[in-house]
Amino acid sequence: MKTALLVSTYNWKEALELFLLSVQQQVELPDELIIADDGSKEDTRKLIDSFKTRFPIPIIHIWHEDKGFRRSEILNKSIAQTNAHYIIQTDGDCILHPSFIKDHKHFAERGCYLYGSRVSVKKEFLPELFSVKDVTIGFFSNGIKKRTRNLHLPFLSSFYRAKSVLSKKLRGCNLSFWREDFIAVNGYNEDMTGWGREDSELAIRMLNYGTKGKRIRYAAIVYHIWHKTVSKSGLNKNEVIQQEAIDKKLLRCKNGIDKYL
DSSP: OOEEEEEEEOSOHHHHHHHHHHHHTOSSOOSEEEEEESSOOHHHHHHHHHHHTTOSSOEEEEEOOOSSOOHHHHHHHHHHTOOOSEEEEEETTEEEOTTHHHHHHHHOOTTEEEEOOEEEEOGGGHHHHHHHOOOOOOTTOTTEESGGGGOOOHHHHTTOOOBSSOOTTOOTTSEEEEHHHHHHTTSSOTTOOSSSSHHHHHHHHHHHHTOEEEEOTTSSOEEEEOOOOOOOTTHHHHHHHHHHHHHTTOSOOSSSGGGGO
């Protein structure tokens, strides 16, 4: 099973550096790292290039011009560029637990997508985090909240069962799926521009297609770095698109990944 770690980023190289450092500390690496860049500036490209020379796996940087929030589009473009069987997805404002990749690979099963837990890193801890650049975060570490999500007890994850309903716990920063399932529903819906609902709308179509969702709590942990809330100006439109996928039991979107394949 060839795996790709997919990370979306936009103009926050300080956070992306911590993410990349956490990838280097994985106990089990993916076959490749794909960086889906929604229009970052030159400093992000230079950072990525500096890591390419010291990474044991290929880093593929997919970039497009900054024309507003187009996360769905850059993720589709990125997944179109890989032949990996399994995609493990996160965001560039996250730090990975050392077993993040190992856990997603271990619990992967046909007919399912997986979603894991997210621990929040507090705003007041950021100066220390960015100056020290220590990406090892333990249960008793300072600067985190929702601490019980930081319990790494993978054997407990085995008690969670795959379900055919959308979970409110699903987050695009901790998600994995089979590429063939993603292609079958035509990937992310690019009509959804601006922040919000693009991950859950994708999951709804996957559920309609017959792919179940499985939570892997106590495993596959990410640490989400605090940042200001992004504009939610497009949320109402995206919610309408999501509701249509629910009401019409849509399996595919029209404006998806197929144009890049």
